Amino acid sequence: MKEISTDVVIIGAGMAGLTAATQLIAAGRDVVVLEARDRVGGRVHSEIHDDCLVEVGGQWIAPDQEKLLALLDGLGLETYSRYREGKNVYVNGSGENRQYEGEIFPASPETESEIVRLIELLDKLSHEIDPAQPWEHPNASEFDSVSFASWLQQQSQDQEARDNIALFVAGAMLTKPSYAFSLLQALMMAASAGGFNELVDPDFILDKRVKGGMHQVPQGLAERVGFENIHLSTDVKSIVTAEGNVTVTAENLSVQAKHVIIALGPHLLTRIDFQPALPSVKQQMAQHLSSGQVIKVQAFYPSAFWREKGLSGTAFSPYQTVHEAYDNTPHDYVGGTLVGFVSDHVADDLYAKDPTERKKAILDSFAAYFGEGALKPTVYYESDWVNEVYTRGAYGTSFDIGGLTRYRDSIRSSVGRIHFACSDIAGIGYTHIDGAIRMGEAAAEAVLA
Numbered sequence: 001m002k003e004i005s006t007d008v009v010i011i012g013a014g015m016a017g018l019t020a021a022t023q024l025i026a027a028g029r030d031v032v033v034l035e036a037r038d039r040v041g042g043r044v045h046s047e048i049h050d051d052c053l054v055e056v057g058g059q060w061i062a063p064d065q066e067k068l069l070a071l072l073d074g075l076g077l078e079t080y081s082r083y084r085e086g087k088n089v090y091v092n093g094s095g096e097n098r099q100y101e102g103e104i105f106p107a108s109p110e111t112e113s114e115i116v117r118l119i120e121l122l123d124k125l126s127h128e129i130d131p132a133q134p135w136e137h138p139n140a141s142e143f144d145s146v147s148f149a150s151w152l153q154q155q156s157q158d159q160e161a162r163d164n165i166a167l168f169v170a171g172a173m174l175t176k177p178s179y180a181f182s183l184l185q186a187l188m189m190a191a192s193a194g195g196f197n198e199l200v201d202p203d204f205i206l207d208k209r210v211k212g213g214m215h216q217v218p219q220g221l222a223e224r225v226g227f228e229n230i231h232l233s234t235d236v237k238s239i240v241t242a243e244g245n246v247t248v249t250a251e252n253l254s255v256q257a258k259h260v261i262i263a264l265g266p267h268l269l270t271r272i273d274f275q276p277a278l279p280s281v282k283q284q285m286a287q288h289l290s291s292g293q294v295i296k297v298q299a300f301y302p303s304a305f306w307r308e309k310g311l312s313g314t315a316f317s318p319y320q321t322v323h324e325a326y327d328n329t330p331h332d333y334v335g336g337t338l339v340g341f342v343s344d345h346v347a348d349d350l351y352a353k354d355p356t357e358r359k360k361a362i363l364d365s366f367a368a369y370f371g372e373g374a375l376k377p378t379v380y381y382e383s384d385w386v387n388e389v390y391t392r393g394a395y396g397t398s399f400d401i402g403g404l405t406r407y408r409d410s411i412r413s414s415v416g417r418i419h420f421a422c423s424d425i426a427g428i429g430y431t432h433i434d435g436a437i438r439m440g441e442a443a444a445e446a447v448l449a
């Protein structure tokens, strides 16, 4: 087994780990990064399929994601806006296709005003929440003990309004059913994105993309770290702390360091053998954070046929297989691209089908929004993050009911020389690239303190 000594060993070459590495190198520390996959970037990844660049993971940037915007600037990467001209589409529970402008889905006047009322209420509550410490809210225990679905039921008799409000956080963000997480987790999600109003506004939350793909960001960071300091295909199995040092071991490599930063999804901590064991409450915490499930589907067409019909490509429905869809045409692509998302139990049901049936169900759903032109893409790609052993779901992890308040002190706390970084333990930018950068910086600061 090869043995290396360094100042800091970082596990995971996603955005959090690579950010921590660049910060520590800038502070004069020697750093070794160990990455299980044969590539850097983690949940930020692109692939080429039939000559089309497919951004399989994180791709969008909101205007308030200052850390990510600053990093793009530093790396000399340019952005472009998501296409949003024309009308959006909403498909209601009876399958009616309704085109609309503005933010509120076209339903009956009563349902529309109920949706507006619930958004205002949730926006107000989300502004009372500090996303880094949601447990400090005076009603945190109460908010963390009720599911988002039950709370919505207490607030409104209008099922269509409830279904749509639930969608913003459940299917669209945490990618779990709204009965599986608490009101506090929902409010924290909204607060981390700037508030509930921002969360429901696709023009804000899905504002811009990187020309040439988001994968260039981790690639650029890895170049700053130096590929000679990054060991790919190195799946860390154990971490031993003894005599003021930490020894991190993978199959063929052992690294001794003064500090370790674990920069991976907190639910994956259970794959690593710690000696001495992590505090029991931290181990429990890792088991109460679980991944959501979403299939990101991209379909490429010879032309953006929906634009020709005056449609923006933005579509929503809590009643469709694809609960949200957008025009995802890359800035330099001659045709048109749609992206759609299939979440939580709907995705479970689709995974029970064979791939041909699954594709048909998804394209039928695109067609319900945009017409029959959607049925015959030239290139079609479905992401599958659940079967990625070093991620196990998408977009990120969230607590089950009561977890946020119960594990409040363990979420970001270091354990001796062991520090933690990941978008999934972020306050601002929670489960987003911006949050991964913030947590990478915080872990580097903890090492340097």
Ligand SMILES: Cc1cc2nc3c(=O)[nH]c(=O)nc-3n(C[C@H](O)[C@H](O)[C@H](O)COP(=O)(O)OP(=O)(O)OC[C@H]3O[C@@H](n4cnc5c(N)ncnc54)[C@H](O)[C@@H]3O)c2cc1C
Residues within 6 Å of the ligand: 011, 012, 013, 014, 015, 016, 017, 034, 035, 036, 037, 040, 041, 042, 043, 044, 056, 057, 058, 059, 060, 061, 234, 235, 236, 237, 263, 264, 265, 268, 271, 272, 296, 383, 385, 390, 391, 393, 394, 395, 396, 421, 422, 423, 424, 431, 432, 433, 434, 436
């Ligand atoms: C489909 C999808 C769409 C998304 N869309 C957006 C978006 O539009 N905008 C946005 O801001 N965010 C988006 N996100 C979320 C964003 O991509 C993530 O929040 C962010 O990239 C997480 O970075 P991270 O470094 O914290 O974790 P990760 O990217 O998960 O990095 C962890 C790294 O650790 C490695 N690893 C795991 N276990 C081990 C081990 N035992 N030993 C060594 N290495 C290990 C993994 O391989 C991985 O490289 C999306 C995510 C997905 C999946």
